[in-house]
Amino acid sequence: MxxxxxxxxxxxxxxxxxxxxxxxxxxxxxxxxxxxxxxxxxxxxxxxxxxxxxxxxxxxxxxxxxxxxxxxxxxxxxxxxxxxxxxxxxxxxxxxxxxHWATVVFWVFVALLVTITFIDLDLQIIPDVISLPGIVLGFGASFLLPWVSWSDSLLGILLGGGSLFLVAVSYEFLTKKEGMGGGDIKLLAMLGAFLGWKAVLPIIFVSSLLGTLVGVPLMLIKGADGKLAIPFGPFLAGGAVIWLFWGELLADWYLQRFL
Structure with missing residues (x-):
């Protein structure tokens, strides 16, 4: 270089x-x-x-x-x-x-993710003042990105917010406990807005895997009777970063190996 x-x-x-x-x-x-x-x-x-x-x-x-x-x-x-x-x-x-315009767009994107991650780690909240404008910014950015159309972004918002909403409602119905906050739902909608609908399910999978790899050892250390609340936002952010940089490579690897 x-x-x-x-x-x-x-x-x-x-x-x-x-x-x-x-x-x-x-x-x-x-x-x-x-x-x-x-x-x-x-x-x-x-x-x-x-x-x-x-x-x-x-x-x-x-x-x-x-x-x-x-x-x-x-x-x-x-x-x-x-x-x-x-x-x-x-x-x-x-x-x-x-x-490229994409660089400026994703500079804004990763800055939002860093802010959300550390607020969620501190307080287990994801402020609407960040995620909701982030959804609007992500949708607006789709008009600057050649590989994420406005329709991909809109579907990403709907799929991202809707999928976690269904998970949250189902979990609460089955357990009578709240397992996922509204902040996570809006965050995934924001991720879908920036990255498109194709990124949503892989992000959920990768973030769940990361959460398991971190959460299970922490639960074993704390003990079965201990209460442990782990914010999910940082794992969603981590999954989004992995998809942003290596999503196509991971998708190609998966298709070649399993399909």
Missing amino acids: PLEYYLLLGFAFVLGAVVGSFLNVCIYRIPAGESIVSPRSRCPRCGGPIRWYQNIPILSWIFLRGRCASCQVRIPIRYALVEALTGLLFAMVLYYFGI
């Missing part, structure tokens, strides 16, 4: 890390009902403002040794991980889609 290509990938990583810094603000403030624009970033403990040179993605956390410059309270490494993860995803999107 030419040097210019590696420079572009580096630019995408840096851009993603900067976006990830903003996503950290969204992850903290959106569930609290606070503005994501003002006031400026501050320490949640002492309220001290975070200066620009203390807010450089990834590097500031390293240089400050994971502590607030004012009160020395420990800053979770997760902030740097969100920035690094977003940077990595931005670089991967550029690598797979090149200089």
Whole structure:
């Protein structure tokens, strides 16, 4: 690959890390009902403002040794991980889609997934203020993507939301317990809007597999009598990322091996 290509990938990583810094603000403030624009970033403990040179993605956390410059309270490494993860995803999107409208579309897409994932991990909620506009954005983006038509996107919304809705209703009818929240239903509708209807069932399968691989060991560690609530949103997001980058390869592998 030419040097210019590696420079572009580096630019995408840096851009993603900067976006990830903003996503950290969204992850903290959106569930609290606070503005994501003002006031400026501050320490949640002492309220001290975070200066620009203390807010450089990834590097500031390293240089400050994971502590607030004012009160020395420990800053979770997760902030740097969100920035690094977003940077990595931005670089991967550029690598797979090149200089194309799809790259911008899927930069927005993965940013939404990162935000949703960490909010769901923290609070086991997926805010409508993210998923519902995400459905609209995904449908609108279908007019820019040559391989996802507006009809594919619309069917993805209906199939994504409808399939999980049926699962949730059936589970509640059989067990008299709520097993899946409305946030997951809207999230899958958003995934269908961005990726089309063909992606919905593979995402459900992959996310269920990921959930099993993570959930069963956690249940064994916690014990049979322990209550364990595992949010499903991060697994849906993981399944969507896998489909985004490797969906066609997985589909071809499945067809060749089993059909």
